[in-house]
Amino acid sequence: MRKTRVMFAALLLVLGVTALALTATGTAAKRAVYKAAWIYVGPHNDGGWSQAHNDGRLYVQKALGSKVQTTFKENVPEGPQVCQVIESLIRDGNKIIFATSFGFQTCMASEAKKHPDVYFEQATGTIQLKNMAEYFGAGEDANYLAGIAAGAATKKNTIGLVVAFPIPEVIRHTSAFTLGARTANPNAKVKIVWTNSWFDPAKEKKAAESLVAAGADVLAQNVDSPATGQYAQSKKLPWVGYDSDARKFAPTSWLTAPIYNWGPYYLSRVKAAMAGTWKTSFYYGNLKDGFVKLAPFGPGVSVKTKALIAAKLKALKDGTFYEFAGPLYDQSGKLRVPKGKRLSVKDLYAVNWLVKGVIGSPKG
Template sequence: MLDLAVLRRALRPRLTALAALLAAAAGLFGAGAVAAEPLKVAFVYIGPVGDAGWTYAHEQGRLALEKALPGQVKTTYVESVPEGADAERVIRQLAADGNKLIFTTSFGYMEATLKVARLFPKTVFMHATGYKTAKNVGVYEARAYESSYLLGVLAGGKTKSNTLGFVASFPIPEVIRNIDAFTLGAQSVNPKVRTKVIWVNTWYDPGKERQAAETLIAQGADVLSQNTDSAAVLQTAQQKGVYACGRNSDMSRFAPSAQLAAGIVDWGPFYIQTARDVIAGTWKSASTRWGVAEGMVDVAALLPGLPAPTLKAYGDQKKALAEHRFEVFQGPIKDQSGALRVAAGSQLTTEQLMALDWYVHGVDAPLPR
């Protein structure tokens, strides 16, 4: 008969040796051989996450990333970071804290991002709306001017005064593209349209945005758009009985009867894909610009009762953008002075768009220099 006590004594040395072997293997290959540490991802925001606009949209993208890659990423963010020295300090600290993928989400963070990236060559940096890259720095941008064009189509069909208003932040190509695209879209259905512009020199200041909107309405604008981040323009339109366009997210909760439509940006798919590439070790520096065709840019929450011809023009142009059959800045396009800038049959190149510094014909305002 088998003596179990004898068997246990005989096997004990072998079991002890096996346990030691497994412990040694764990020490040799590290904890990562069992379960990889999550990728630490950080976001630097120009405004508060509750701004309802630009930063809010990026925050929704961060949340989508966490939801899509549970256990694979660990994210954090710093909000309301001014462009300049503060940005450099914040970005450097996030890199020092071990974040291996850092998204810097404002144009004015460009130089700070590049400077910190040189100090942390093993960290991936992604800069929004910029144009300078490095081995470990990529840039990304939504072709938001496509939604601006579509909003212009709706505005051009809705205006009674033929005067549109635009509350602008800073005179950089990104913002000028949106003003021009909005005007071109409106003129495609209403050649009489003129666009007035007020620059507030801030991304987020509800007080200044409200004052600018009030001034534009006093000048006869009955449909407003913006390249600022709060809902103040929409709220002012609601109070004054005119229309306005949401920017970066649906702002209809702030102005249910005044929001004509909203140009929205969905950053989530790009953030998810970038994190997956970094985790897989396949990420490479590049300039990425997604628009309507890629699903990053869209228009949402159209106001009921828009004229049928306007809706048809809007639908046709949106489909053409989605199918790459139409480009917003394709000729013929004249500038503010009436000079032909883009000939028929041609279009602005990416490099020209990134350096755009002129208004199209129909913008009734001086361009700051």
């Protein structure tokens, strides 16, 4: 009898250990799901910048499936409140955080110092830390190519460009776009209106209206919503978008747009974080690696214009052409880049002047 009791007790012990092991295994499986988060300055479906980043997030989720759990916070204002958003994401267990707007950088840096066990990735920024990387790409090259389409389309030699903030990123994109426009049409001028916002459809539409009133017969943008394009469509004017393929918003006005392919970069960084091989870096993608590109052409882009764009695209890829090679003059006619010199990425990140052909102040 006593022997039976002992055997029964042993059996209970084995079952208990097995149950604990199964519970531990289940818990470990749950822990194995890696959490990654993105922070957007606008809606995830804005038709532009934030949507392009969200497409990149979905690319990661599709590629890694159940191994990863991705999430996002949208419509996050630039400023100190970003710190609160980051803290909440970390409390939720996210181990890598991608911030997708320049104004998020201050909080990203301060939070990176507070949380050395979390990886931080800042788009379009300038600060690198041991656990904080920077990433962007040569959007200026794609803007140059898009500018060719706009320059070829204008009949009044006046293009209206709706721009966000007077920071180096937007300034270099504006200059590149203008250089492209003047490649197709040496008499073209680009008038700019600052909205001082990345995403504000009402302001963007108002800016577009003012540019058309000032004589622009082609519209373009370096802001996030398709409002400029929708206004162009209503006025039957050609339009160059930005960030995403947004032709559905203005199908007959659409020319093209400089766009970004964030997915492969995001996937590589999440994979590295999961494998424990992540290291801080500064990534600057380009046309050659497919990070930046042009969206499909609209019906208003001629065969001749497509050929010119294709030729410049090839030259940019093989290094035989660079839009920011001298001689380059600013709006006042001052020589800024002498013949034989080229602006480096470091120069572009500090540029505070606009090229000849732009009408409007680089100071906003």
